Amino acid sequence: MESLLQSLLGDNLLTVVLYCALPLVFILLYALLAILGEVKISAWMQDRLGPMRTGPWGIIQPIADVFKLLQKEDITPAKADKVLFNLAPFLSFMSAYAAFAVIPFSSQYVGADLNLGLFYLLAISSLNVAAIIMAGWASHNKYSLYGSMRAVAQIVSYEVPAAMVLVIIVMFVGSLNLQDIITAQSGPIWNWMVFGGPKQDVVLASGEVLSASWANLIFLPFFMASFVMYYIAGLAETNRTPFDIPEAESELVSGYHTEYSGMKFAMFFMSEYANMFLVSAVVAVLFFGGWNSPFGVYLGDAFGAPWLVAVEQFGWLAIKGLFFVFVMIWVRWTLPRLRVDQLMYMSWKVLIPFSFGIALVVGFLVVIL
Amino acid sequence: MSGYFKDIYAGISTALVGMRITWNHLFVKNVTIQYPDEKHDIPERVRNRLYVNMDDCIGCDQCAKACPVNCITIETAKALPEEELGETSTGNRKRLWVTQFDIDIAKCCFCGLCVPPCPTECIFMTPVFEFSEYNREDLIYRFSTLTPEEAAEKTENAERAKAEAEAKKAAAAEAKKKAAAEKAAAEKAAPSEQAGGAPAADAPAAAAKDTAPKQDDAPKQDDAPKQDDAPKQDDAPKQDDAPKQDDAPAADAASTTDNNG
């Protein structure tokens, strides 16, 4: 991909900027789709129609929403800490966007093919906590502060099981590189991590061989459980219902972004949606084969067109990611909000012991097999 | 310990039950009615916007008297003898010009009490329920078919006719009084004591008889509806209702109008 852009535009700054901006284009388009999906799916689940006025079946509604937000007055509260207040939404979106750098959209496109990809992902997505507490503190509003405190408590708690699940996968594959993790799952659907990982030897990009056999089926229950735990932790980290106590409308107005309006609110909104896709994409990469086709073959190979393979791979990742975004929306419109104590119970007394236990067992099995 | 695992099992299974329900509802037919495009069927005899068919209105004021919130204002002027107003579709003769017939629909409580007393059934509820206005003044519906100039002219005519009739009567009364006085004077002059008592008693009785028709001339200024024009008396039972509704809600109505002011 980079070489393609280089050949088209030459080796200059524009190429680099374009290369970096590709995920942004994707996030913007995806956000429009997700906003529409959110309103439409929630409406259908409640036997309503949702927006119907803007365009056929209301499909232009998200664009209208964007224009509405653009036109809105940008209010900074008089007593707010202006610098932090204005910086927070950008930091929030930045942290979400920076994480996209290591998401492999296809075998040909990954922003930064880091060896420490997963580690970077974990680190950079935690930056969101800083943005949230900045927003809550700088707003000079008790609801915002409460919301941000809850958000931080929640995200810090749920990062522990999430990190443990990542450790489980890293132990199995032996690499922190996301492309390696995806390569390990290449081939048909049964090679995906949720189904116990690869069933035959795989050669990683570094040249190392990941030896595997059908005995890996023994990992299936553990990886299945890890997937569920990671998804739950991901839901909590993106502050989505049922873990939306940081922005609990009924108690905290809107939590840490109570005081935000116009584009700054839109930035928080964008970062929430970007984070949703990020978590979904990571789930897809870790457990569902990333950009791998579930059939193990590509149309592009049959036609001898390598560019088509890349497009297909991107399509598969997008489909998997969007599916998990859909599940998030589905969960949101099904489950009620947890209490703070239930939230902490779930993280510290359920997810963390289970993830440690699974890590222990998987560690043993990896050594033995 | 077993409670702990039971809790986890319950947590997962109940979440899945909920998700199955919402999934099934994805495919349930929606219940939304796209309002301005689609509308609910309105029930029969629903009470919404009032309408008055002025062709049939005889200006009897019954509807205004029945209204508990006094939101109907009717002014009438008696037609001159040479003016022919025609008949209503129910066969009543129209004798009054309705110079003003305003319904303040903003005050109306849609009780429908104005509808049954109407002798010609010309005030009724329509199924129209969308009549919001930006301006409160626009919620006063003016049904009178006369232009303001016409209305002023008719009122003036009626007043002139009334004044003339009164003048005539006054003149007649004066003449009679004079005649009586002359007669009395003449009788006083005569030395008969007994005859004087009877004519003196006659004179006030005659005066009372003279003033009685005066009340018929001005039906709208009458307090007691019983003394009103003929059309009302067409309908015996309705007439019974009228005074009843007249007295009690009047006090309430006064307070409502105050609030609105």
Ligand code: SF4
């Ligand atoms: S419906 Fe009731 S409130 Fe409305 S005008 Fe008729 S009598 Fe008055």
Ligand code: SF4
């Ligand atoms: S009761 Fe009927 S006829 Fe009489 S004034 Fe009212 S609308 Fe006219």
